[in-house]
Amino acid sequence: MPIHEKSLIRPENLREQESLDIDGIDVSGPWSTFIESRVVNDYNENLEDEVSAFPGGSLIHRCWQCGACTNSCTVNAINPDFNPRFWIYLVRLGMEQELIRDKDIIWQCVSCHKCTHVCPRDVEPEGVMKALSHWLEYKGHTPKSNSMHFDEEFYSQVLKTGKIEEGRVIRNYFNRTSQPLFQNWLIRMVKGMIRGLPFVLMIKMGIATLLRPKTRNWKASSDAISEYLDERVEERNSVINRTDQQEGKHGQE
Amino acid sequence: MDKNENLRKDLQRVAYYPGCALEGSGHAYNRSTKQVGKKLGLDLVEIENWNCCGAMEVKNIDPEIQNFLSVRNMSIAKHKMGFDVVMAPCNGCYHNLKKAEHDIAHREPTRTALEKLSKKSKVPEYKAGDIETIHALDWIKHAIGESNLARQVKNSLKGLKIANYYGCMYTRPRHIFPEKDQGENSESTSNPHFMDDLLRAAGAQIIDFPLKTACCGGAHTLSDCDTSTRLVLNILQAAETCGADVIATECPTCHTGLEMHQIRAEETLNITTKPVMLYFTQLLGLALGLSPRKLGIQENISDSLDLLRQQGLA
Numbered sequence: 001m002p003i004h005e006k007s008l009i010r011p012e013n014l015r016e017q018e019s020l021d022i023d024g025i026d027v028s029g030p031w032s033t034f035i036e037s038r039v040v041n042d043y044n045e046n047l048e049d050e051v052s053a054f055p056g057g058s059l060i061h062r063c064w065q066c067g068a069c070t071n072s073c074t075v076n077a078i079n080p081d082f083n084p085r086f087w088i089y090l091v092r093l094g095m096e097q098e099l100i101r102d103k104d105i106i107w108q109c110v111s112c113h114k115c116t117h118v119c120p121r122d123v124e125p126e127g128v129m130k131a132l133s134h135w136l137e138y139k140g141h142t143p144k145s146n147s148m149h150f151d152e153e154f155y156s157q158v159l160k161t162g163k164i165e166e167g168r169v170i171r172n173y174f175n176r177t178s179q180p181l182f183q184n185w186l187i188r189m190v191k192g193m194i195r196g197l198p199f200v201l202m203i204k205m206g207i208a209t210l211l212r213p214k215t216r217n218w219k220a221s222s223d224a225i226s227e228y229l230d231e232r233v234e235e236r237n238s239v240i241n242r243t244d245q246q247e248g249k250h251g252q253e
Numbered sequence: 254m255d256k257n258e259n260l261r262k263d264l265q266r267v268a269y270y271p272g273c274a275l276e277g278s279g280h281a282y283n284r285s286t287k288q289v290g291k292k293l294g295l296d297l298v299e300i301e302n303w304n305c306c307g308a309m310e311v312k313n314i315d316p317e318i319q320n321f322l323s324v325r326n327m328s329i330a331k332h333k334m335g336f337d338v339v340m341a342p343c344n345g346c347y348h349n350l351k352k353a354e355h356d357i358a359h360r361e362p363t364r365t366a367l368e369k370l371s372k373k374s375k376v377p378e379y380k381a382g383d384i385e386t387i388h389a390l391d392w393i394k395h396a397i398g399e400s401n402l403a404r405q406v407k408n409s410l411k412g413l414k415i416a417n418y419y420g421c422m423y424t425r426p427r428h429i430f431p432e433k434d435q436g437e438n439s440e441s442t443s444n445p446h447f448m449d450d451l452l453r454a455a456g457a458q459i460i461d462f463p464l465k466t467a468c469c470g471g472a473h474t475l476s477d478c479d480t481s482t483r484l485v486l487n488i489l490q491a492a493e494t495c496g497a498d499v500i501a502t503e504c505p506t507c508h509t510g511l512e513m514h515q516i517r518a519e520e521t522l523n524i525t526t527k528p529v530m531l532y533f534t535q536l537l538g539l540a541l542g543l544s545p546r547k548l549g550i551q552e553n554i555s556d557s558l559d560l561l562r563q564q565g566l567a
Contacts, residue, residue: 055315108473110471110472110477111421111473113421127316130312146476147477158307158311162304163273164273164308165273166274166278185517188520196550196552208277215303215304215305224370228315228317
């Protein structure tokens with residue numbers, strides 16, 4: 001079938017002929033572009049439930065596809081392929097394979113909250129983006145993103161001491177993601193930071209690095225948080241296992 | 254006093270939640286906030302044994318755990334210290350406390366989760382409305398007001414061209430800030446102006462700056478450096494084009510992000526931008542006659558001393 005808005009179609013689904021003659025009529029030029037016809041039959045009917053089970057994704061069912069999220073999106077302005085509305089659409093339809101095509105950019109949401117600000121249905125699209133990137137990692141479609149490494153490092157420190165020490169977060173994060181700590185711009189930044197630092201403060205910050213700032217009597221909170229998270233993770237796994245069982249696969253370990 | 258300014262006496266003494274960043278990279282913001290408060294006769298009482306708010310990270314592990322982190326702080330301020338108002342100068346902390354308040358008031362699953370977590374942690378139960386969270390901007394704007402502030406100015410910021418940068422978390426999403434967009438005297442989420450109002454009262458020339466609430470990529474400042482550098486460059490170049498010498502900030506993450514990626518843009522893209530970054534509390538402090546040292550101005554990575562000397566402010 002001839003089409004008018006090529007930008008909406010994936011390039012691999014387009015067929016273009018240099019010259020074409022149909023029933024004696026010359027349809028060369030723009031009219032000779034066609035969409036490859038196909039039937040989608042690999043739906044994951046539980047996709048919306050799965051994504052909803054990840055932190056931030058629970059309100060996805062409210063979406064009515066107005067597109068305000070994509071229009072307001074900071075990352076979309078840099079990369080037009082970053083399209084929250086479209087991804088929410090695919091999830092609700094259960095089109096897992098289609099969604100996976102954008103797996104390498106979904107994690108790049110910068111959490112500016114413009115989408116959540118304008119969303120008329122309180123979907124919290126920003127949270128849905130986070131849920132989606134975790135889902136992609138959980139299902140093994142992508143390796144853990146740098147952003148997820150950072151979140152995990154941050155969370156582990158909060159869980160342990162109730163506070164974070166920025167230097168430690170940064171060092172451990174660079175370590176986890178095997179990035180060199182000595183990059184020109186980082187060195188210049190640290191120099192700039194030390195330049196004006198009063199001696200006493202420098203000593204104080206040094207001590208904080210060694211002793212780590214702590215919230216006192218944090219253990220009860222830390223235990224409660226761990227236990228709560230374990231329950232959430234178990235619930236999430238059971239949702240995913242349900243899909244796998246329906247598809248006759250083995251359950252997640 | 255200007256009759257349009259409804260000043261609030263109850264903000265003379267508030268609970269103070271500095272947060273982790275203000276004990277690290279944002280220490281100059283911490284120091285200048287305290288100094289300005291002292292100079293203006295306002296009292297800050299730090300929340301006892303506070304914990305991290307979870308920033309932009311813990312919510313990605315679980316949003317209710319993040320809400321619990323905020324609730325523990327608010328509960329201590331209310332039930333152990335007897336305060337009704339918490340002031341948080343960091344946009345991240347401020348946002349998270351507001352978000353927790355909103356979710357408790359509007360979402361049953363949040364209430365159930367928090368009840369459970371609070372009980373196990375032996376944190377006194379927090380109820381919607383127990384605490385009013387305000388930002389450092391609200392605090393000075395509503396406790397002192399522009400006309401009182403103008404009267405106390407010793408060194409006018411006259412001639413200093415400032416673009417005010419508010420970032421994301423101070424105004425978004427609008428539904429967690431029910432007090433904003435309520436007409437005169439309230440803050441606007443689409444065009445915030447409290448920092449403009451205060452710095453104008455201190456004599457500065459406020460530049461029309463269209464990227465007031467643009468994103469600096471702060472949440473991915475280290476995990477997606479290239480995107481953050483690009484977003485920060487937008488902000489720096491727009492400010493420069495608009496004629497600003499200074500970008501005034503009110504968030505430690507934004508401030509450090511702008512400083513960090515200004516350097517990174519020079520190193521990796523060879524693009525140099527001129528504006529220097531100063532916390533709005535440092536600028537107010539200078540106007541009130543406090544020394545740059547007291548306000549931690551030499552502790553900023555962005556070097557603004559030459560500019561301030563030219564203007565006779567340092």
